Amino acid sequence: MAAPRHVEIAIVGGGVVGCSIAYHLTKLGAKDVALFERGVLTSGTTWHAAGLIMQLRLSHSMTAMARYNVELYASLEAETGQATGFKQNGTLGVAHTKERLFDLQRYATIAKSFEIEAHIIGAKEAKAIYPAIDEDLVAGAITIPGDGQTNPVDTTMSLAAGARQRGARIFEESPVSGIARLASGAYRVETPHGSTECEKLVLATGLWTRDLAAPLGIPVPLHACEHFYVVTEALDFATPGLPVLRDTDGHVYIKEDAGKLLVGAFEPQGKPLPMDRLPAEQRFIELPEDWDHFELPYTKAMEILPGLAKAGIAKFMNGPESFTPDQHFALGEAPGYPRLYIAAGFNSEGVEMGAGAGRALAEWIVEGEAGSDLSDVDVARFHPFQVNKRYLGECAGESLGEIYAMPWPYKDRAAGRPVRKSPLHDRLAARGACFGEALGWERANWFAPPGTEPVNRYDHHRPNWFHHVAAECAAVRTNVGMLEQSSFGKHLVQGRDACRALQRLCAGDMDTAPGRIVYTHMLNERGGIEVDVTVNRLAGDRYLIVSSAAFQPRDRAWIERHFAADEHVTLTDVTSAYAVLSVQGPNSRTLLSSLTDADMSNEAFPFGASREVDLGYARVLANRLSFVGELGWELYIPSECAQDVFDRIVAAGEAFDLALVGYHALEHLRSERGFREFGLDLTPDDTPYEAGLGFVVKLGKAGDFIGRAAMEARHGRVLEKRMMLFKLRDPGPILFKDELIRLDGHIVGYISSGAYGHTLGAAVGMGYVHHRDGVTGDLVGNGNFEIEIACARYPADASLRSFYDPEGARVRG
Numbered sequence: 005m006a007a008p009r010h011v012e013i014a015i016v017g018g019g020v021v022g023c024s025i026a027y028h029l030t031k032l033g034a035k036d037v038a039l040f041e042r043g044v045l046t047s048g049t050t051w052h053a054a055g056l057i058m059q060l061r062l063s064h065s066m067t068a069m070a071r072y073n074v075e076l077y078a079s080l081e082a083e084t085g086q087a088t089g090f091k092q093n094g095t096l097g098v099a100h101t102k103e104r105l106f107d108l109q110r111y112a113t114i115a116k117s118f119e120i121e122a123h124i125i126g127a128k129e130a131k132a133i134y135p136a137i138d139e140d141l142v143a144g145a146i147t148i149p150g151d152g153q154t155n156p157v158d159t160t161m162s163l164a165a166g167a168r169q170r171g172a173r174i175f176e177e178s179p180v181s182g183i184a185r186l187a188s189g190a191y192r193v194e195t196p197h198g199s200t201e202c203e204k205l206v207l208a209t210g211l212w213t214r215d216l217a218a219p220l221g222i223p224v225p226l227h228a229c230e231h232f233y234v235v236t237e238a239l240d241f242a243t244p245g246l247p248v249l250r251d252t253d254g255h256v257y258i259k260e261d262a263g264k265l266l267v268g269a270f271e272p273q274g275k276p277l278p279m280d281r282l283p284a285e286q287r288f289i290e291l292p293e294d295w296d297h298f299e300l301p302y303t304k305a306m307e308i309l310p311g312l313a314k315a316g317i318a319k320f321m322n323g324p325e326s327f328t329p330d331q332h333f334a335l336g337e338a339p340g341y342p343r344l345y346i347a348a349g350f351n352s353e354g355v356e357m358g359a360g361a362g363r364a365l366a367e368w369i370v371e372g373e374a375g376s377d378l379s380d381v382d383v384a385r386f387h388p389f390q391v392n393k394r395y396l397g398e399c400a401g402e403s404l405g406e407i408y409a410m411p412w413p414y415k416d417r418a419a420g421r422p423v424r425k426s427p428l429h430d431r432l433a434a435r436g437a438c439f440g441e442a443l444g445w446e447r448a449n450w451f452a453p454p455g456t457e458p459v460n461r462y463d464h465h466r467p468n469w470f471h472h473v474a475a476e477c478a479a480v481r482t483n484v485g486m487l488e489q490s491s492f493g494k495h496l497v498q499g500r501d502a503c504r505a506l507q508r509l510c511a512g513d514m515d516t517a518p519g520r521i522v523y524t525h526m527l528n529e530r531g532g533i534e535v536d537v538t539v540n541r542l543a544g545d546r547y548l549i550v551s552s553a554a555f556q557p558r559d560r561a562w563i564e565r566h567f568a569a570d571e572h573v574t575l576t577d578v579t580s581a582y583a584v585l586s587v588q589g590p591n592s593r594t595l596l597s598s599l600t601d602a603d604m605s606n607e608a609f610p611f612g613a614s615r616e617v618d619l620g621y622a623r624v625l626a627n628r629l630s631f632v633g634e635l636g637w638e639l640y641i642p643s644e645c646a647q648d649v650f651d652r653i654v655a656a657g658e659a660f661d662l663a664l665v666g667y668h669a670l671e672h673l674r675s676e677r678g679f680r681e682f683g684l685d686l687t688p689d690d691t692p693y694e695a696g697l698g699f700v701v702k703l704g705k706a707g708d709f710i711g712r713a714a715m716e717a718r719h720g721r722v723l724e725k726r727m728m729l730f731k732l733r734d735p736g737p738i739l740f741k742d743e744l745i746r747l748d749g750h751i752v753g754y755i756s757s758g759a760y761g762h763t764l765g766a767a768v769g770m771g772y773v774h775h776r777d778g779v780t781g782d783l784v785g786n787g788n789f790e791i792e793i794a795c796a797r798y799p800a801d802a803s804l805r806s807f808y809d810p811e812g813a814r815v816r817g
Contacts, residue, residue: 007198012036017208019050023163024362030170037172042179043287052323053156069360076359086162089155094247105144109794136241204343211326213348225390227400228277228324233268237316252408254304269301274404276397291322325352329399334383339561346383377687384561412462413740416440426490442553445491448666474762479663484589493556498546499573513702527711531691536682583646588636633677675759678806684757726779730800739769744792
């Protein structure tokens, strides 16, 4: 069949994700959709998927996406007439340890937010549900009756049938040999059957997406791993209604398959597979058996199911799957390529997440912007270094293993490190820093005192650094501490239209005097927060924009995407040009004044001001800011001068008992002060008014800005959704995120972020409360609030303002 000369939307890739996108596009009314598949539908990786269907994830944003698979797959056959093989036989997740049981209880708590039926049960109840298990190994379990399994091939065919019924054209045996962007802004796709031009293009080609996108310069960091499962011979206890068994402590999942058992694994360390080792015929790939690698998980499977010991093996399946460095898939518009979209890297969860991801991307394509918070999976989040093949190979094996590893709070990845080190890294290491990682940056999370090993020992309640971080927090609150923050994303925006462009992009007023810093948001048309930054006006035509480390690439992509064609303005990434030292605490002014002749007084250097000062031999950009809620400055130092400045501050700091502090302390301190963090407390689904940050929105400034209409519609209204702050009355428990907020017993929201308030003597957190009659001061003052942590409820005090220094007097002191 000849390829069409032109279509509105072209999709490359005929697996479950590509077909889901086509299905949802046509359901939203798209009429001119063509899908090109190299072989036949499902012949890439979909065909060998296990087909597990689970609704819960350990975050609300991903659970919101995952639960849609049950809704869609349960109704798809009736809609399309094509069988899917979907059945809701439930899942049973077992825990061997009290730590894993706590993890399952957190899952059960999240389930309540979505009205997903989930039950924590004991070993005897688990055995009643799954008689073949060894109950002596079970400390507890979770059962989710609405979960189940589906046939990946049949489900994909049903999605394709639905897309065809609404006009989509599907071209099999049409390998895409090249993609080009035309001068018109359209795209051209080359196949053996001719060229097709399209206005919008989607690449959904699984583990081949990285190489397909690479010639265009689009970073899609994917790497294959070998993924294993076996199918046993028939077993008498493998009955049709048996739930899917998930034994994450044993690294295995087990499902009934036509009277047999399919035993699959996410072993502790995956087996990376370079692309050049894939077979030349890249359809229905089966890789060689590797019993040595599969021995550990299969041994664990025989322990939880002793009956497997005598079972014969009918099939050993080894197929490639693609994994990303951070275990989140890649979805969205490619940076620098308008209307070119990516949907790939599903970390062996394409069937589970394909329904929700397909719907979300289809909405983005049709509406021109994402309709929900996709920041965790946005393809724009990746940094160019992350396509390095050696780095990807090391990270991929860990990403596979992390699927069933214990998701400890603050857990750091170990693979692919170190990549990015500041000029101060070795000085911090010499002083006992225990490093974490953010977008490749090595960052000091906490400092081990002399005689203490700087190694993490994770715990849900009191990790080994807990008391060391408490001391760091106390130093900042009562004296002075220094935090190295060179990983800040830094962008220089300049040109004659720089002010005009930023006025249009930002909700705040960017037409301020040079030397002033503005905290602002960039919004989507719904008023949701897309970018959370501080903007420093350096000159009339020059601004320095500072982002968090993790979201720096995404912020850059969003800003560049929204520059107008007629605006004379450029953006330059200057992240590596500056090291950053944040000196914070009541004695920060006295310490810094001993090192510079600049006037650091309140009158000469007020909060929100920026000045160039001499410090040692360097000219340093000093910003009077704080993310911990204390008097302090952030010092932007030319990278080549950073070591000298650091040494001078440390030497002078001896007289002040200066403490080096890490990012764990920062998290505790900012939580006490109620400072919001993008990706947790601020997302594209939240408006500044809902976040309690209405001061950033300047409706009185001249000109329009993105999201203004949405803000005007909400201005002055009583809000049904509002950020609130909470402090537990019990000093024992810890808040992290995703714990439930209850008002008079009813679920009204969840904690977006939390930490232990060492200054306050109890855990603190913040989260959005929903109330149909409005979130008012009366509700806050008179409501009976509780926070549910892993199925246990704890009374909490609630406030619209922070529990620490609610007036913000300390930062202005």
